[in-house]
């Protein structure tokens with residue numbers, strides 16, 4: 001169960017754990033193919049080259065394994081798709097709910113992953 | 115500053131801009147589409163489009179992807195998610211500076227910047243976006259299962275989305291600024307007949323309150339001036355659309371009182387070499403079909419201008 005985007009996906013909890021273990025900087029956007037989600041995937045796709053030190057992934061919100069993201073303490077109070085989580089050395093360093101533009105995303109990437 | 119020259123720059127990659135891009139690129143004009151967000155525009159906001167002739171049913175996302183591919187296949191260049199620093203439209207060479215890095219120039223510009231949903235612009239609104247405040251019922255409705263929510267607005271979308279949200283929410287209060295609705299009669303009747311929906315009329319939301327998520331709103335009665343606090347788990351805001359013309363204000367371009375770009379039937383504006391297409395143009399009906407028609411006319415007008 002993955003999203004039909006051009007990004008690399010996260011399909012299972014095992015994969016999620018591997019990605020966090022093997023990458024220093026990770027951004028995962030968990031959503032559907034809705035109007036608030038698509039713009040975030042679009043920006044991530046564009047940033048992949050410029051931010052080659054960051055692992056960009058998406059995850060289908062309705063995949064049962066996405067419970068790992070839905071239940072993060074940092075996502076408490078989130079009531080808008082997508083849930084976007086930023087991890088440094090496996091730890092959550094930032095999280096946003098609902099649509100974000102390129103400026104808002106790069107502000108977090110530059111702050112947390114530089 | 116790096117400079118790049120084109121025959122035509124199109125501001126906005128919704129259906130109007132993409133159509134113009136297809137026609138211009140096929141007409142062998144060196145064409146660039148610049149978009150401040152995602153290519154597709156409001157089509158991305160539409161789960162399903164069923165009134166675009168020739169295609170029975172398609173998601174807005176897919177229709178956008180096809181139009182984008184058509185434009186790039188013919189040679190149109192596209193740059194999305196940019197930030198515009200300055201815009202010069204009133205001289206023969208038009209200039210657009212983006213990302214503090216590149217200045218694009220061209221003898222002609224098409225304004226296809228479309229529209230967007232209005233925000234309320236009250237304290238707490240940006241902070242609680244995605245934490246209780248939503249602008250999309252289809253996207254976020256299921257977070258509000260059995261919850262008490264408010265819907266702000268009194269037009270067709272507000273009333274229709276309120277009815278759609280009764281599938282999830284336990285109780286819905288519609289807050290509207292006038293004593294009547296600006297929606298079709300059937301939409302008003304359907305909302306009024308729904309036992310889960312109640313109304314607070316002639317009132318404005320003046321503030322959103324909460325901690326990690328939205329907890330309450332302050333509502334001002336416009337007749338008495340009294341402000342009441344009401345607890346709520348969510349707020350869906352549908353208070354209409356506005357033209358994306360904020361950046362065009364000091365360019366010399368003629369806008370009407372709703373800040374829409376004024377043009378003749380060939381899409382020509384008051385500025386030479388500047389044409390407009392789609393929802394940002396002053397007009398009555400705003401659809402994908404009308405945006406596409408505008409885009410065609412705008413492109414053909416520009417080709418004529420370039421050849422004259």
Ligand SMILES: Cc1cc2nc3c(=O)[nH]c(=O)nc-3n(C[C@H](O)[C@H](O)[C@H](O)COP(=O)(O)OP(=O)(O)OC[C@H]3O[C@@H](n4cnc5c(N)ncnc54)[C@H](O)[C@@H]3O)c2cc1C
Pocket residue numbers: 125126127128129130131148149150151152153154155156157159160162163164165166198226227228229230358361391392393394400401402403405
């Ligand atoms: C929820 C919803 C459902 C709809 N359903 C339908 C439907 O079923 N059928 C139908 O026919 N129509 C529908 N519409 C209407 C239709 O989507 C619009 O009429 C159409 O998309 C307008 O096209 P446009 O190209 O003029 O503008 P938009 O689609 O708004 O595109 C404008 C583009 O310009 C960009 N932009 C904005 N400012 C700038 C700037 N300064 N510089 C550069 N780029 C800029 C924006 O990011 C955007 O990508 C719907 C609209 C909404 C909101």
